[in-house]
Amino acid sequence: MRNIKKIGRMTLSFLLMYVVVALIGVIFMKQVLLNGSDLNKQLDDSPYYTMVEESLSAKFKTLSLETSIPKEVFVEAAMDQYGLQQLARTNNEQVLNYLIDPDATYKAMTDRSMFEEPVTAYVQSYASEHNQPFDEGLQAQTDTIIAEATAIVGSHIMLFNLDNVIAFPQFQTVRKMLQTVLAYFYLVPLAFLLIAGAIVGLNWKLPHRSLIWIGSGLVSGSAFVIIPAIMALILKIPQRITVSADYINTALRTLALHYTTFFLGSSALVFALGIACLVGYYLISKAKRAAYRRERAYSEEMEYY
Structure with missing residues (x-):
């Protein structure tokens, strides 16, 4: 039974990783790429x-x-x-x-x-x-x-x-594909909440353990976006876009740099949230272990007397 739960946690954390990538993507599409005011x-x-x-x-x-x-x-x-x-x-x-x-x-x-x-x-x-x-x-x-x-x-x-x-x-x-994605945009954050909730449910006896599985999904998912964004900025890919007219080059380079920066910033925020979950798990676990040692020491002392 423990092995089944462990496999379930790993599977859900793996799925959460891809949902994080999809969530960053649909937020980008809705709030940046297809936003006339932003453009x-x-x-x-x-x-x-x-x-x-x-x-x-x-x-x-x-x-x-x-x-x-x-x-x-x-x-x-x-x-x-x-x-x-x-x-x-x-x-x-x-x-x-x-x-x-x-x-x-x-x-x-x-x-x-x-x-x-x-x-x-x-x-x-x-x-x-x-x-x-x-x-x-x-x-x-x-x-x-x-x-x-x-x-x-x-x-x-x-x-x-x-x-x-x-x-x-x-x-x-x-x-039509773009319109479908925007129409069902809410399914991605809903999937995130359902998967995170399922992870918490599998760890209902020790809820703080959910943090390590959720944090792992957030960190690994955001890394899929952070690494290409960083590489694009290091290699100056947005600045290398070249088409016919100079003014179109300027527009496309400006937008490409803005889009890359958005991906880097949003994924870095998710990455930081994932790290916070992992640190939270470590601190809570450390506090529980310390409390357990104190309780055990106290029990042994009471038995001695």
């Missing part, structure tokens, strides 16, 4: 928007050469930092909301109106100075230029553009 805060605190403006300026210079409209016309219309940030935040939140809400729809947000007045005014002024009518042909060319400028801004304010993947069934499968 936008990380981008706000990074050089991301400064680099977006630098890239936009370069693109507008090229558009200026193609259209003969001064670069400043586009720059002054688009470089309202608050406006760019607000559009980017809205798109980021819409992407994440689409991923977590089964009923959500996705449509990339752009703002054509920022270019309509300044570009049209410049073309009209130019046509007037050169005695050219602002006819339907010139209006059509102006609309095309406005559309190109809007597309440039749109490509820069969408860190995650789902237009190219939203129709793929594989993407929708992943989306």
Whole structure:
């Protein structure tokens, strides 16, 4: 019977280890990865928007050469930092909301109106100075230029553009999996409580022994997360992420570092809790042994008299 209970404790502690990893993972997914406010805060605190403006300026210079409209016309219309940030935040939140809400729809947000007045005014002024009518042909060319400028801004304010993947069934499968995990999020902490309760039940005669089994599960489970996180920081893996555009590199590196730090911090907290359980078991056991020795010494002394 004792062997069966011991095997039960070991099995439950082993299961607890994996539940700890799952718990850290689902908390990360719910509170960090799919949290629009957290994502936008990380981008706000990074050089991301400064680099977006630098890239936009370069693109507008090229558009200026193609259209003969001064670069400043586009720059002054688009470089309202608050406006760019607000559009980017809205798109980021819409992407994440689409991923977590089964009923959500996705449509990339752009703002054509920022270019309509300044570009049209410049073309009209130019046509007037050169005695050219602002006819339907010139209006059509102006609309095309406005559309190109809007597309440039749109490509820069969408860190995650789902237009190219939203129709793929594989993407929708992943989306449904995320939604399922979030819908049944409560099962992971519930499993943790049930396993911990079962360990306590198997040690009901000596409840303090539960601490060593629970502590072992917490320490080993958190170590599965701590070690890769530490290695990623030591090897500077988040800083090595490289894609096409510099501003996207900056965003992805910032987020990767934030995610790695979260994993390290949360798992370190669980690790510390596990160590506290083990230390608690040691101190309680030590106190019980000391009390037992005192009681035995007292009994022997009473027998002597």
